[in-house]
Amino acid sequence: MLVSAFVLGILGSFHCVGMCGPIAFMLPVDRTNAYKKLLQITIYHFGRLLAYASIGLVFGLIGKSLYLFGFQQQLSIIIGVLMIFVVLIPYKTFSKYNFSKPIFKLISKVKSALGTALKKKTPETFLTIGFLNGFLPCGLVYMALFAAIVGGSALNGSLYMAVFGLGTIPLMTTAIYLSNFLKGTIRQKIQKAIPVFVIVIGVLFILRGLGLGIPYISPAPVLDVVSSGMDCH
Template identity: 70%
Template sequence: MLISALIFGLLGSFHCVGMCGPIAFLLPVDHKNNVRKLGQISLYHFGRLSSYAIIGLLFGLLGKSFSLFGLQQQLSILVGALMILVILLPYKKFSKYNGSKPIFKIVSKIKSNLGKQLKRKSPDTFYTIGFLNGFLPCGLVYMAVFGAIASATALEGSLYMAVFGLGTIPLMTTAIYLGNFINLNIRSKIRKAVPVFVILIGLLFILRGMGLGIPYLSPMEITPEITATQSCH
């Protein structure tokens, strides 16, 4: 499943360039010193990965609570179905039930702090910008969160989100160095491909939850057996 997170990040990074690109373009990097510039960009990415890992940890704990009740495979099916539903359901209908309005104030504070950090050039600035950037609302991050929940452990959920973040690094780094280098036609084709890939990942989660006995893809359900032995003296 980690491979799906990496591919998800690689494909999703085309979307990230459009959504988070403006933040990356405005990074106060040192354009005269390539070594320092690379270090600053690395701190920015490390900040993003840190926030993704924290998000994955929290939602992995949520998935673990389902796993403790023996519902891991049912959870995998549910997550896969939700991923497909979010893609197929028109955005106007989905936005009525997405429950995001209560967090608008938090998001506005994050954006405000981002604006302040973009004016600074201290070493911790780049990590802070990346860290705050990772918490901004993003549809692709939401999809990756579904994968973290299905991981059903805090560690695997955190790792899933971190690998997703790793997948976004190559294109985001290229964008910082070269600017908005992808033309609108290519970006449009990539954006059309991303929903298809999300649906495929959703089907993969459903297949995994069905327990068809296919190694690595759809393993059989493992039911722990508890045996008690009693000895009398």
């Protein structure tokens, strides 16, 4: 499933360029020293990965607690259905409800801290900007977090989100160097493909939860494997 995290990150980065692109373009990088600029951008990305991994760790723990109650298969199916449901529901329907309202104050503080950090040029500034950037609300991040829950452990959840973050690095880095490298029409076509891929991931999670005995796609539940092994004896 880590492959899905990386591909989701790559596709999601087209969305990131639109949402987080302005932050990337405003990074106070050194324009006169190419090596220093690359180091600053690397630190910025490390901050984002650290934020994603931290969030993934928390959601991985949530998944672990659900796994302990024996909801492994059911959880995978529920997450898959949710991913498909969110994609198919028109955006206008969601826009009627402010789901981020309960954490609006927190988001405002993050944006305020980002504004302050963007005015500085110290090495730790780029780490701070990247870390705070990772906590800004984003639909693709939410999709990745759904998948992180299914990981069933803090390590798997953290790793899934870190790999998701790695997938966003190539395009985000290119955007910093070449702000107008991608034409609007191409970006729109790729963004239209993102929901399709999210649906594919959702279907894979549903198949995984069904435990149909298909290697790598829908492996049989561990309990079934153990019981069948005992029957052979």
